[in-house]
Amino acid sequence: MAKTILIVDDSASIRQVVGMTLKGAGYDVIEGVDGKDALTKLDGRKVHLIISDVNMPNMDGITFLKNVKQLPNYKFTPVIMLTTEAGDGKKGEGQAAGAKAWVVKPFQPAQMLTAVSKLILP
Amino acid sequence: MSATSLADDTRHLALDGPLSIYTAADTKPQLTAALQGAIALQIDLSQVEEFDCAGLQLLLATQAHAQRMDICLRFIGASAPIVELLHLSGLAGQLPIEEACA
Amino acid sequence: MNLDSVIGTFIAESQELLQQMEDALLQIEHAPDDAERINAIFRAAHTIKGSAGLFGFDSIVAFTHVAESVLDRVRAGDVRFNGDLIALMLNVGDHLAGLISQLASGHDLSDLPETTRATEAALTGELSHYLEPQPANTTPAAAPDTPTPVAGAGHWHLSLRFGVDTLRNGMDPLAFLRYLGTLGSILHVEPVLDHLPPLEALDPESCYLGLEVAFESQADQSAIEGAFEFVREEGSIRILPPQAPLSAFRELIAERAAEGTAQVERLVRCGSLAADAFEQAAQHNDSAHETATTRAADTPERAAKDNSRTSKDANLIRVDADKLDQLINLVGELIIAGANTRMLAQRSNLADMCESAETLSRLVEEVRDSALTLRMVQIGATFNRFQRVVRDVSREIGKDIVLQISGGDTELDKTVVEKIGDPLTHLVRNAMDHGIEPAEVRHSAGKPLQGVVRLNAYHEAGGIVIEVSDDGGGLNPQKILAKATQRGLVSEGQQFGDKDLLNLIFEPGFSTAEQISNLSGRGVGMDVVKRNITALRGTVELDSVLGQGTCVRIRLPLTLAIIDGLLIGVGQSSYVVPLDMVEECIELPSAEIAGQQHLDLRGEVLPFIRLRQLFDDQSQPPRRENVVVVRYAGIRAGLVVDQLLGEFQTVIKPLGKVFCQVPALSGFTILGSGAVALILDIPGLLTQVTQHANTRIAGQSNALRSTAQ
Numbered sequence: 001m002a003k004t005i006l007i008v009d010d011s012a013s014i015r016q017v018v019g020m021t022l023k024g025a026g027y028d029v030i031e032g033v034d035g036k037d038a039l040t041k042l043d044g045r046k047v048h049l050i051i052s053d054v055n056m057p058n059m060d061g062i063t064f065l066k067n068v069k070q071l072p073n074y075k076f077t078p079v080i081m082l083t084t085e086a087g088d089g090k091k092g093e094g095q096a097a098g099a100k101a102w103v104v105k106p107f108q109p110a111q112m113l114t115a116v117s118k119l120i121l122p
Numbered sequence: 123m124s125a126t127s128l129a130d131d132t133r134h135l136a137l138d139g140p141l142s143i144y145t146a147a148d149t150k151p152q153l154t155a156a157l158q159g160a161i162a163l164q165i166d167l168s169q170v171e172e173f174d175c176a177g178l179q180l181l182l183a184t185q186a187h188a189q190r191m192d193i194c195l196r197f198i199g200a201s202a203p204i205v206e207l208l209h210l211s212g213l214a215g216q217l218p219i220e221e222a223c224a
Numbered sequence: 225m226n227l228d229s230v231i232g233t234f235i236a237e238s239q240e241l242l243q244q245m246e247d248a249l250l251q252i253e254h255a256p257d258d259a260e261r262i263n264a265i266f267r268a269a270h271t272i273k274g275s276a277g278l279f280g281f282d283s284i285v286a287f288t289h290v291a292e293s294v295l296d297r298v299r300a301g302d303v304r305f306n307g308d309l310i311a312l313m314l315n316v317g318d319h320l321a322g323l324i325s326q327l328a329s330g331h332d333l334s335d336l337p338e339t340t341r342a343t344e345a346a347l348t349g350e351l352s353h354y355l356e357p358q359p360a361n362t363t364p365a366a367a368p369d370t371p372t373p374v375a376g377a378g379h380w381h382l383s384l385r386f387g388v389d390t391l392r393n394g395m396d397p398l399a400f401l402r403y404l405g406t407l408g409s410i411l412h413v414e415p416v417l418d419h420l421p422p423l424e425a426l427d428p429e430s431c432y433l434g435l436e437v438a439f440e441s442q443a444d445q446s447a448i449e450g451a452f453e454f455v456r457e458e459g460s461i462r463i464l465p466p467q468a469p470l471s472a473f474r475e476l477i478a479e480r481a482a483e484g485t486a487q488v489e490r491l492v493r494c495g496s497l498a499a500d501a502f503e504q505a506a507q508h509n510d511s512a513h514e515t516a517t518t519r520a521a522d523t524p525e526r527a528a529k530d531n532s533r534t535s536k537d538a539n540l541i542r543v544d545a546d547k548l549d550q551l552i553n554l555v556g557e558l559i560i561a562g563a564n565t566r567m568l569a570q571r572s573n574l575a576d577m578c579e580s581a582e583t584l585s586r587l588v589e590e591v592r593d594s595a596l597t598l599r600m601v602q603i604g605a606t607f608n609r610f611q612r613v614v615r616d617v618s619r620e621i622g623k624d625i626v627l628q629i630s631g632g633d634t635e636l637d638k639t640v641v642e643k644i645g646d647p648l649t650h651l652v653r654n655a656m657d658h659g660i661e662p663a664e665v666r667h668s669a670g671k672p673l674q675g676v677v678r679l680n681a682y683h684e685a686g687g688i689v690i691e692v693s694d695d696g697g698g699l700n701p702q703k704i705l706a707k708a709t710q711r712g713l714v715s716e717g718q719q720f721g722d723k724d725l726l727n728l729i730f731e732p733g734f735s736t737a738e739q740i741s742n743l744s745g746r747g748v749g750m751d752v753v754k755r756n757i758t759a760l761r762g763t764v765e766l767d768s769v770l771g772q773g774t775c776v777r778i779r780l781p782l783t784l785a786i787i788d789g790l791l792i793g794v795g796q797s798s799y800v801v802p803l804d805m806v807e808e809c810i811e812l813p814s815a816e817i818a819g820q821q822h823l824d825l826r827g828e829v830l831p832f833i834r835l836r837q838l839f840d841d842q843s844q845p846p847r848r849e850n851v852v853v854v855r856y857a858g859i860r861a862g863l864v865v866d867q868l869l870g871e872f873q874t875v876i877k878p879l880g881k882v883f884c885q886v887p888a889l890s891g892f893t894i895l896g897s898g899a900v901a902l903i904l905d906i907p908g909l910l911t912q913v914t915q916h917a918n919t920r921i922a923g924q925s926n927a928l929r930s931t932a933q
Binding site for chain 1: 273276451
């Protein structure tokens, strides 16, 4: 079975483009529109990787990540965080929460695919 | 998961499902218990469905422990994920797994 | 990948964000320190920049980046919003809106009018006043690694030690090896177990494994180093390019001194270091090595795809689904109010008034129809998703199966489309898994080796029919009967038609697969499908010809909101029957005796239900009763009622929790007079009728009877 990736971003176009890219490469993709919504997608199904934006309404990416780390079935899921320039103060906070993989926005679809393949192949 | 002792002093332990970072913390005590006071131990891996670095480390540490305590340890029945990872990590020679026999 | 299909989303999203940004800017005048609003403004700029980058609109990225940097300073408290900055940001928003509409009209961003360029330059200049003077380092797009250029295939040596938390962070050292495999070929791997503690001291979630890897690749150093970008900080990743000088190995061995000679041996076993080379290393001078080579310019394929965009996107408006729901709700109320007016008009006996009310009703009906179409979407997109499912599953189970799609342009309510995905997935997988036979069986049956699964949709009698069919082995009714008997779903000796037998597989606790596979047939199955579809006021049935295939037919209402109904009266109560299920109305022949359950309709047996009995209405039946003949999914029955009150547009309101278990009702509606009428669940009632018939024929108690929910 294809590996499943959860993409969490409040921008529909980012979700769509990243989704298309990853699906084209053979991954299954599910989407969350913010941290809160994404938590409801972690309902027991196997998720092999999470891609999450940091700055989102309702629940930001860091809080989402902290929540994921509390879920027995998901706490070891690799997480790619999307961030603005490296200087974003959120990065330290995210790293403390266990996010080691960062991709800087704006990125090209191919860059995202590369980042994902480093962690899991389809 | 089951551990049984047969008449010939060989203990049997069968691992199944994922042997991964998600289960490593639960699997270690089972391995420790199976090794405790054993003369010979046979671990059946044929039903292991998921295998990663955490699982690999556990098996290696189990092997090292058995050697130190002079326990005759045999791994039998490599499932496909195990074969793939052993090959990838260059450990296929160091961690021999015998064919499962009925 | 074709980005054009999503560009519309980008345009609509950006326009929406710019609107939000403008609204927030206008409000922030009154509360310049409102952190939430500042963040909303920042996020708008941030998201536009991020999305624009994804589409390769670099000029938008560059411009938005400057604005975002200023907003970031506001967020950090270094700069405060005042009238000037708000005005500037409003202009920034307007400029961005201009760029977006340029895209929306299908133009290229590279041929902007001169005035637009001038505006952009001026705005950038003004924005930069709010930024700290800094070394010109505002290149937004990522180009993080400045690699040492090395070309040509060759023998790389990678020495990898990982941070202790690597596994806990969800990363697996061995996954990086898999990724390396996509960049070149792994020649040799030496596991480093030196740091693995004894079992009793081992923390099962910590990472102790190290790797020494000999690797052959054409990739440049940045690409190979990049493989480890997520673990570089925590671990110790050393990458030696081909023909690395001995001094580099010396450094590496020094760094891994704790591992002693074992590390040297590993380097030798990897073939990265000649056995005698290390001894000679001391006197070796290696300055002449650095051979700079030109790196292939990595031109991304972003190119100028911008201009081919059609202006079709510009004609689409994204509407909040809630707004649509509200509209449809209001149209519903309008229909009720219209019905009331019409009733009053008729009562008033004023011809002009009646005529006017009729016109109004007709218009309201048109408004209703066009409002409902707003929610209608084509099922094609849902169907197309299954191409992927079929491709993946057929590969996984080793069967050659092709998916054929027809009727993709059939429209139905968005809510229904959203909810039909799961049941369809199950049915498609079932068809692939249990329907299509293995190749050898197909071969011996003289069938083409490639199996076919079909998805089809069409409109029928005010509803939509979705078919999932396959050309597989079909179902054996006798086998199903045996299984159902064994499972205690039917009693021994009960008589069934073949079709009824086949549909037993929708009973809870039934599973036809003799071999349980990984995809379907784990015992949960068709009953769940049926439950999901019933919840959408739909029905599901199955046809199968042994040896030729199976077809599952799902019937769904077009919309969940409004129906045309026939209003009927029993005693003091009113009920509504969906009009598209009504075949005809007749008078109940007086010859029919009270105890009888069926009547003779032009020579055919018509079972009927007395609503008075069904709802336990204690009132006296009138002298003449009527029969409404209804038909659904091929089953026909009569409903005995007191009066026929005429056609009526019905806005379906859901029943409260207390009533949703009542089998014969699907909702209620409010009449023009303000009274309540209950909407009859005709599919549910018909199921009861057929079950009654079955149990009667078999002379058995109601073993099969289940409530239709």
